Amino acid sequence: MELDERKLKILQAVIRTYLETGEPVGSRTISKYTDLNLSPATIRNEMSDLEELGYIIQPHTSAGRIPSDKGYRLYVDTMLDAKESEVQNLREELEEKAGRIDDVLQKVAKFLAANTNYATMVSGPRYQSKRVKFIQITSVDEENLLAVIVLDNNVVKNQMIRIEEPVNQEMVVKLNFLLNTTLNGLDVLEINLAVIQKLKEQLGEHTQVVDSVIEVVGKTLVEEDDLAIYTSGATNILKYPELSDKTRAAEILGAFEEKEIIHNWLGLPEKGKNNESRDIQVYIGDETQVESMKDCSMVTATYHIQEGVYGKIGIVGPKRMDYDKVIGTLNSLMSQLDDIFKEKK
Amino acid sequence: MELDERKLKILQAVIRTYLETGEPVGSRTISKYTDLNLSPATIRNEMSDLEELGYIIQPHTSAGRIPSDKGYRLYVDTMLDAKESEVQNLREELEEKAGRIDDVLQKVAKFLAANTNYATMVSGPRYQSKRVKFIQITSVDEENLLAVIVLDNNVVKNQMIRIEEPVNQEMVVKLNFLLNTTLNGLDVLEINLAVIQKLKEQLGEHTQVVDSVIEVVGKTLVEEDDLAIYTSGATNILKYPELSDKTRAAEILGAFEEKEIIHNWLGLPEKGKNNESRDIQVYIGDETQVESMKDCSMVTATYHIQEGVYGKIGIVGPKRMDYDKVIGTLNSLMSQLDDIFKEKK
DNA sequence: AATTAGCACTCCATCTTATTGAGTGCTAAC
């Protein structure tokens, strides 16, 4: 059996209607909905075929049909129109904040949650390689030194170093010189115990203070930056009866509290099809690879800050999410974001 | 009518039982539970009195009784035993992280949520006055200057400043000198447009670059630090039937996504009674002043990092929360925290 | 050969109606 034009139209009608109502869709509804002018009986026959083909499902004998994962997939891959959306208003707000990337991303998450009524999450940019550009030790007061480290992606780290005894200016200069000559240009991944040990040796005569400074600087450099994850609208999940069952909702909402979990979600491998030109991916039901999300869908998109520096945005909702709108909004948002970051660069 | 010894005992029994079960408590249950050896009939009479006094409530005619807000309040104020709790294990984990206060606080939130099964929130320390200790402008590369600002509470701010044309070393030195002499020791609240204007004037000959540097430094100083709020276990709310009604749950959980709201909650005025010696406050039902929390209770505690620098910890659960355990845990945790921060200081 | 009307059948959702049982208040006895 083949999917002819008419079956496709009917499938589309079933899905569209279901997306709106969340209720199983019957033949009579479709008969009225479409421009096909077919009687319910005919529709029934076609729907029976569509079920046999695996695109729709009957929750129970005398109910209408709802889309299967396979049905959604077909819909997402072939039946969506490109649409413009209302991202414009966000633009200027973002422009203003563009300095603080974390603010921008938080705002993006909020905006998306508010506009789509789904749960959203945004991961901060991951820098692929980080080289030391510049290190500076400064004496703040008698008890504290301040280490400021600039990486080549212009990320700044700083770390107070508590010291027992005051350090004289000469020593600070010497330390700065040594640290810079040794570490500059090194990838932070290359900075290990051996390098630190070597550093200490090079500084022939060295006090305990110097030791600890070098140690702290080394540690600061190596330390994992924590996952920057911004979420918003997690509670939107509760708006959809099919997800708001208490245990399931608790699982999903719980996951939204754990940055690591979110990070994993956003790290899902890309599916073959690329919708539009942007890196927008859709995961339906089991495709999310997460048991507790088997009744959800997730749409992800990738934004780029500069070559090799990117992060992801994800939107989680029920399978009957308004893919059209979500993808449209994401598309539009992505191009705005890329613009903003490009300017800034 | 007075609250005699026996009435108190019965009230206590009602509350204790209700805390465990969450179900209205009947006279027969109490009759068996207490060591009073009274028949259900007698208990009934006493309970009738207790209801008249406003300490307990009958949800409907033929149900048992549940504590009223007034009943809980009496219980919290007078009937709790001090108890030791299992905070010890947390200690060393915290010690290790003590450097990064935000990590510590996040961990505290998680620990409390996991241990109490309620929703928890922690606000980062608020510094009452912030004076500039030290400013340093450094030239990072041809396109960027880096401003590092240390406040007297040892909070470090830094800000990249993009510049059009390279700045020579001499100018940087001059800038540093000027900024430090003018701003050091000033409270950030005192740094307004006028001060910045004066700064510019003092620097007789000044290029546009210098202008922008001063502007950026000023802005960075004045900018509100964002609210540091850490939450955990919000979804625990769903575990309590009396709160997991969809709309109510959505409201509470939604609030947990908004830092401002949390911040307001934690800023509630203190109630008269102080439980134990620490600043532990209990807000029951309407006392939270938040409509959507009228079926919740909140316990807050204050931790101190140094003189005048403190933050708050809050635990939100159903009215029938295990006050005994929560307060015990908080008490113990607070003293641990205060210790840790003191050492670190 | 495709479409449609008609009809019997299924099954969920909803409403109605018992039934149960926990709990109370009251009265009279202890």
Next chain:
DNA sequence: GTTAGCACTCAATAAGATGGAGTGCTAATT
């Protein structure tokens, strides 16, 4: 003052009864 006894109330649960949306099948129509 305490308690046993009893009638009464009311939520929660269970057990039918009803209705309606929807299907699948068959036979008639185009």
